[in-house]
Amino acid sequence: MPQSDASEQFPLTLGEEPAFCPACGKPVSPQVLEAEHRPRLVCPEGHVTWRNPRLVVGTLPVRDGRVFLARREIEPGAGLWSYPGGFLELGEATQEGARRETEEETQLLIEVGHLIGVYSRPHAGVVTIIYEAQVVGGEELPGAESLEVHGFGPDEIPWDELAFTTTESALRDWIRTLPGRGPRFEPELYVEGDPSG
Numbered sequence: 001m002p003q004s005d006a007s008e009q010f011p012l013t014l015g016e017e018p019a020f021c022p023a024c025g026k027p028v029s030p031q032v033l034e035a036e037h038r039p040r041l042v043c044p045e046g047h048v049t050w051r052n053p054r055l056v057v058g059t060l061p062v063r064d065g066r067v068f069l070a071r072r073e074i075e076p077g078a079g080l081w082s083y084p085g086g087f088l089e090l091g092e093a094t095q096e097g098a099r100r101e102t103e104e105e106t107q108l109l110i111e112v113g114h115l116i117g118v119y120s121r122p123h124a125g126v127v128t129i130i131y132e133a134q135v136v137g138g139e140e141l142p143g144a145e146s147l148e149v150h151g152f153g154p155d156e157i158p159w160d161e162l163a164f165t166t167t168e169s170a171l172r173d174w175i176r177t178l179p180g181r182g183p184r185f186e187p188e189l190y191v192e193g194d195p196s197g
């Protein structure tokens, strides 16, 4: 089950179900199509209005071992910290969108690096893709939707003030990639002859 977080304030980023067909303007109604198992919104002309999750793209921009987060000015999660990110635009590759959103929200210039993770938020209708990024220029300054931009070391992350569970997951996944921070051998799990095992 997805954990609850500030995105609950935004029950569905797709918005309300449309009442009219975007193709012809006639009213749509839920119908189960042949060879399908769930109702789709269909108009009398047979146009199907597809509703699928939206993609959010963002980065964890890193310079000198510090990861830059933005404190959000807007809901959901106003006043809390998250990675710079936003909705992918049509015609944009995920890395391009992640870089655009990062540069808009932090004024940092970045090179997008490896994938940190892909995070599903079914209740919000969102899939979030987060990349690590190297800061190559610029100066951290809040963009239009941020109050503040700050670089945190891995031991300085404000875990209690993160906007989304996705923010926490991405930061934990980033920290796991750092030298000496990866998953460790846990000998208590491998005791031979453990009577309880």
Ligand SMILES: [Zn+2]
Pocket: 021, 022, 023, 024, 025, 026, 043, 044, 045, 046, 047
């Ligand atoms: Zn139609």
